[in-house]
Amino acid sequence: MKKVILVGLLFLTLTPHVVKSQNSNKSTVTFELKIPPIALINFAVENQQIISHSFAIASNQVEQTITKTNIDKTWLNYSSIVKSGSSNYITANISSGSLPSDVDLYVFVSPDAGFGAGSLGTPVGEIKLNYYPQNLIINIGSCYTGTGTNKGCLLNYVWDNPKSYDYFINYLHGKPISITYTITAH
Amino acid sequence: MITALIIFSNKLNAQTYVAGDSVPTQNYNVGLIDSNHPYIGMQFNTTTAGLGASPATNSDLFVRLSATARNYGHAYSGSGTISACITAGTVPQGTVFTLISAPCTTTNSGGSLGTPITTPIILSTTDQNIVTNIGTCYTGTNDTDGYQMTFSWYSDNYKQIHSQNTTITITFTITVAFH
Numbered sequence: 001m002k003k004v005i006l007v008g009l010l011f012l013t014l015t016p017h018v019v020k021s022q023n024s025n026k027s028t029v030t031f032e033l034k035i036p037p038i039a040l041i042n043f044a045v046e047n048q049q050i051i052s053h054s055f056a057i058a059s060n061q062v063e064q065t066i067t068k069t070n071i072d073k074t075w076l077n078y079s080s081i082v083k084s085g086s087s088n089y090i091t092a093n094i095s096s097g098s099l100p101s102d103v104d105l106y107v108f109v110s111p112d113a114g115f116g117a118g119s120l121g122t123p124v125g126e127i128k129l130n131y132y133p134q135n136l137i138i139n140i141g142s143c144y145t146g147t148g149t150n151k152g153c154l155l156n157y158v159w160d161n162p163k164s165y166d167y168f169i170n171y172l173h174g175k176p177i178s179i180t181y182t183i184t185a186h
Numbered sequence: 187m188i189t190a191l192i193i194f195s196n197k198l199n200a201q202t203y204v205a206g207d208s209v210p211t212q213n214y215n216v217g218l219i220d221s222n223h224p225y226i227g228m229q230f231n232t233t234t235a236g237l238g239a240s241p242a243t244n245s246d247l248f249v250r251l252s253a254t255a256r257n258y259g260h261a262y263s264g265s266g267t268i269s270a271c272i273t274a275g276t277v278p279q280g281t282v283f284t285l286i287s288a289p290c291t292t293t294n295s296g297g298s299l300g301t302p303i304t305t306p307i308i309l310s311t312t313d314q315n316i317v318t319n320i321g322t323c324y325t326g327t328n329d330t331d332g333y334q335m336t337f338s339w340y341s342d343n344y345k346q347i348h349s350q351n352t353t354i355t356i357t358f359t360i361t362v363a364f365h
Binding site: 025026027028029030031032033034035036037038040041042044059077078079081082083084116117118119141142143144145146147148151152 | 205217218219220221223224225226227228229230231232233234235236237238239247249273274277278280281283337339344345346347348349350351352353354355356357358359360
């Protein structure tokens, strides 16, 4: 009986090594993968003669001061990463100066120029600017537009009833109108 | 007598060697694998409006190993491999996680160290070879000895990305098969 146990033990302990034609072993490595939410916006302005003082208030907010009618072309560049089930949107509002009661200021936003990738959102087309933020581009998912002019969405300003209001003179008298664009999460 | 046999058996066991050491020829094939165990955190990021979040790469991992063949008393050719697969966690939707190995470092290594696959593999839950034709060899045991692994993480479908933090585990396997 003792012999049987001994032979059995020998078989159990030595066999796995002796007859194996392969010997595998493993090592593991753990990775932390992070995708932070992103909401970035900036202007790219052609010529920059008429529209001035474009600057970033925060990484998700930019402001530009308009000195005359819609002559220069301003492009909105933006980058966005949203959490699941959420979206970003871009709003516009008058953030400095005031319009005479008989003057309206509109901004038209064109569709994305197609140089980026992802879910670039839906431009609403046209809004009459006011002092509170209104949606300009909605349902922005994870995306980027590319940087520079001709990338992203083109803005055009249109003055309504400009005859009663010489905006250029008013600007010279220190009453500029500034528009702020903000990208933020729903 | 029984006790003596068990101790004898443990001494034979390949696990008593450290991966990367030169292991003497045994009565069986040996394949040991380990790494320098780095912390690896990777992040999608951009600070410029209009740019996509930059692809992230990391080359902190060195995999070291020891491989030796049973001595059959005749010539043999090594066909050992290092393979890799995801064994825990999921790569975030809309992104791809790839891996490529550099040739083994030469400072403290010796033997037939094999050949890395030349095209990065897209890591998945299926084991894929990253180094092949490994013969009897050792890599050295220092933190920067062995096969330097470069991981790339990038988006292949940007609109599917969502902000999230996740953890994945990659398992490296050495398989030694001598003929």
